[in-house]
Amino acid sequence: MTARGRFITLEGGEGAGKSTHARALAAWLRAMGRDPVLTREPGGTPHAEALRAMLLDGLVAPFGAEAEATVFAIARSDHMARIIRPALSEGRWVVCDRFIDSTRAYQGAAGVADETLLALERIAIGADRPDLTLVFDLPAAEGLARAARRNEGADRFEQDVLAVHEARRAAFLAIARSEPDRCVLIDATLPVAAVSGAVEAAVLARFGAEIEGRGG
Incomplete structure (x- = not known):
């Protein structure tokens, strides 16, 4: 019987480097x-x-944060059913740029109640949870500056005012503190090579025996 693969998610605010490090x-x-x-x-x-x-074009935004959270959950349910669960059941590792914590931080900071977010999580992912979540942290203003240099135009979420981005950062930090068995905080203000080293160290600390027993 094939052992279940490992599920690693990368989380954080705009411009934190999640996609690069994923x-x-x-x-x-x-x-x-x-x-x-x-x-x-x-x-x-x-x-x-x-x-x-x-979502990123802002077509759902006029309907409110609960509607956005619901659309995220619909997308996540399809993602789980078609990509994530099948890969894990085949023993493959999954690296995902954003997952449930982004909905908790973004829509939670926008006022969606915790019970609503948890209900949507149960619908979208059931009992499945990441084995490790890397939370990339840096000041919101720095992240927005990075995002502005990278993009030709800000998406619906990048356009929010600085105070909203700061609330999201606080939400991510609260999640990391509340779930230390799952989450590892990564200092995203460091140079790219140092951040990559911190990511690899975190993964080895959690899964070293599995990784080293399979080559490398």
Whole structure:
């Protein structure tokens, strides 16, 4: 019987480097003898990518934060069913750029009640949870500056005022403090190479025996 794969998520505010380090982590795991699935949220499947475009273009925003949370949950349910669960059941590792904590931080900071968010989580992912979540932290103003240099135009969430981004950062930090068995805080103000080193160290600290026993 194939052992279940490992599920690693990367979380944090705008411009924190999640996408860059998700790609780097997947490449590192591949070099260590794994065959990781690299994916993202919202997205990962054709239907979820279509919902991503609606969310980031702001088409759902006029309906309110609860509606956004619901659309994220719909996309996540499809992502889980078509990509994440099948990969894990095959013994593959999954690296996902954003997951449930982004909904908790973004829509939670926008006023969606905890019980609503938890109910949507139960619908979208059931009992499945990441084995490790890397929370990338840096000041909101710095993250927005990075995002502005990277993008031609700000998406629906990047356009929010600084105070909203600071509330999201506080939410991510609270999640990391409340779930230390799952979450590891990564200082995203460090140079890229240092952040990559911290990511690899965190993964080895959690799964070293499994990784080193499979090559590398």
